[in-house]
Amino acid sequence: MQLALAEAEAAAAAGEVPVGAVLADSDGRILARAHNLVERLNDPTAHAELLAIRDAAQRLGTKRLEDASLYVTLEPCAMCAQAIALARLRRLVFGAYDPKGGGVEHGARIFEQGTTHHRPEVVGGVRESDCAAILRDFFRARR
DSSP: OHHHHHHHHHHHHTTSOOOEEEEEOTTSOEEEEEEOOHHHHTOTTOOHHHHHHHHHHHHHTOSOOTTOEEEEEEOOOHHHHHHHHHTTOSEEEEEEOOTTTOSSSSTTOGGGSTTOSOOOEEEOOTTHHHHHHHHHHHHHHHO
16 A cells, blocks of 8 residues: 555646555566546546556456456545456455545445446555545645
């Protein structure tokens, strides 16, 4: 999660919503790391999770990342949760909960839907206060 927090800090420094993600294999080797690039790319889908999944899938030459774990600083939205399911990630670990925009423990609860073909192991609230503080400070400074 420390590496994901560093990615979130990089996002904040670039004026992006500070969300960072790191994808690791079952041995803990980093497959990809990313932070939000929505503003820079003018792409509403350029969320940290999607960018990390895309990068790892391209570099490994596979659409399935079955042994990988994704560490992300914020509960993924419904779009990202569905991408996690489609990539068949083994585990999702996230920091701050997102009651407003989350799609895992809140909102659409993608992994609980009968139409979802894969449900990763989910661990929420890891370093929650650190992850929430980055977001809180970012938005406080913008108001």
